[in-house]
Amino acid sequence: xxxxxxxxxxxxxxxxxxxxxxxxxxxxxxxxxxxxxxxxxxxxxxxxxxxxxxxxxxxxxxxxxxxxxxxxxxxxxxxxxxxxxxxxxxxxxxxxxxxxxxxxxxxxxxxxxxxxxxxxxxxxxxxxxxxxxxxxxxxxxxxxxxxxxxxxxxxxxxxxxxxxxxxxxxxxxxxxxxxxxxxxxxxxxxxxxxxxxxxxxxxxxxxxxxxxxxxxxxxxxxxxxxxxxxxxxxxxxxxxxxxxxxxxxxxxxxxxxxxxxxxxxxxxxxxxxxxxxxxxxxxxxxxxxxxxxxxxxxxxxxxxxxxxxxxxxxxxxxxxxxxxxxxxxxxxxxxxxxxxxxxxxxxxxxxxxxxxxxxxxxxxxxxxxxxxxx
Ligand SMILES: *[C@@H]1O[C@H](CO)[C@@H](O)[C@H](O)[C@H]1NC(C)=O
Numbered sequence: 025x026x027x028x029x030x031x032x033x034x035x036x037x038x039x040x041x042x043x044x045x046x047x048x049x050x051x052x053x054x055x056x057x058x059x060x061x062x063x064x065x066x067x068x069x070x071x072x073x074x075x076x077x078x079x080x081x082x083x084x085x086x087x088x089x090x091x092x093x094x095x096x097x098x099x100x101x102x103x104x105x106x107x108x109x110x111x112x113x114x115x116x117x118x119x120x121x122x123x124x125x126x127x128x129x130x131x132x133x134x135x136x137x138x139x140x141x142x143x144x145x146x147x148x149x150x151x152x153x154x155x156x157x158x159x160x161x162x163x164x165x166x167x168x169x170x171x172x173x174x175x176x177x178x179x180x181x182x183x184x185x186x187x188x189x190x191x192x193x194x195x196x197x198x199x200x201x202x203x204x205x206x207x208x209x210x211x212x213x214x215x216x217x218x219x220x221x222x223x224x225x226x227x228x229x230x231x232x233x234x235x236x237x238x239x240x241x242x243x244x245x246x247x248x249x250x251x252x253x254x255x256x257x258x259x260x261x262x263x264x265x266x267x268x269x270x271x272x273x274x275x276x277x278x279x280x281x282x283x284x285x286x287x288x289x290x291x292x293x294x295x296x297x298x299x300x301x302x303x304x305x306x307x308x309x310x311x312x313x314x315x316x317x318x319x320x321x322x323x324x325x326x327x328x329x330x331x332x333x334x335x336x337x338x339x340x341x342x343x344x345x346x347x348x349x350x351x352x353x354x355x356x357x358x359x360x361x362x363x364x365x366x367x368x369x370x371x372x373x374x375x376x377x378x379x380x381x382x383x384x385x386x387x388x389x390x391x392x393x394x395x396x397x398x
Contacts, residue, residue, distance in 0.1 A: 080125050082125060082126050085121045085124070088121070092119040097109070106160060107368060117317065118382065119381055131389075135168065139188055140191070145231070146194045146229050148226060148232055149197045150198045150235070152200075154296045157296075158387055161380055164380060166193075170190075173190045175188055182198065202215060203274075204219060205219045219274070231290075235296070236272065279346065291347045291348075294349050297329060299311060300375045304326025318357045319359060322357075324357060347398075361378050362377065
């Protein structure tokens with residue numbers, strides 16, 4: 025997972041070269057024009073600030089006795105990997121934290137209001153298991169608001185769904201960890217940095233919530249591809265931040281070509297941090313194991329992961345407004361919110377996903393707050 029100093033240097037050089045004329049012979053005209061164009065102010069601002077000037081993502085964690093928003097034992101949609109209470113997590117303070125922005129109040133999540141607003145609509149989460157985490161969280165939050173409402177639930181490898189039948193609200197999950205395609209060919213599994221055939225399944229949605237990053241770092245057995253293809257060239261491997269930048273750029277083009285912003289609202293679920301390296305919060309011998317409280321304050325000592333730069337850069341170029349759920353820093357403060365050893369699926373220590381109820385409930389609360397302002 026280590027993208028330290030050198031990862032940043034390589035990415036910085038790559039971005040610099042791309043923006044300079046040195047590389048022009050290697051770039052398509054459109055790409056070169058986009059690289060030197062000014063960031064699109066509209067889509068940048070949307071993710072950063074609300075109309076009333078409140079940055080929802082700048083704030084701190086406080087204890088709120090009314091939390092959590094649901095009990096995992098009464099939510100029918102939780103995977104065992106997120107059900108920390110069921111798998112013996114002994115502490116419960118982590119369930120009580122609520123996010124407080126510095127300059128405004130986060131509206132309380134009103135599930136009935138959401139179901140009424142979304143009546144007849146389809147909401148799709150697209151990405152890796154962090155999308156699964158957020159989709160299950162939202163399903164549980166809505167279910168807790170209308171515990172007697174009729175639902176149907178389908179959990180499959182590629183597409184999963186929860187339907188609130190009385191309201192005609194469908195929450196879908198499309199699993200595609202890299203957003204771009206992996207194609208099985210004679211040479212093996214090819215990660216195609218410039219292709220999103222899978223995107224056909226994302227059309228016709230009212231809300232799309234995308235996320236990708238964690239799988240780009242995977243090597244060895246957990247790497248899901250054998251070769252990377254960029255244009256006509258195939259590689260055994262490449263710098264993973266650069267690969268992510270290229271793949272996410274392809275995704276940005278897909279959004280511009282396929283999303284009608286008058287019909288579909290698009291969110292990008294910001295980079296979700298891990299807590300395997302205690303040195304990031306000045307406890308070098310630790311990871312998330314045994315952590316029972318968030319970090320105080322608003323700053324994460326370890327700084328932002330470099331993938332955040334890639335997301336900001338790509339989002340700044342998309343013409344369709346994409347709302348960045350800028351959840352990285354607020355999630356970095358929650359070293360206490362991972363399943364660690366209390367997971368029904370992961371062996372070892374999971375400092376990458378999040379317990380439910382827990383942090384993804386706040387991500388959904390923030391998305392709700394954002395939707396209220398749109
Ligand atoms: C959730 O509900 C179960 C069963 O009613 C109860 O035993 C448990 O204490 C509840 N958990 C929390 C955190 O409130």
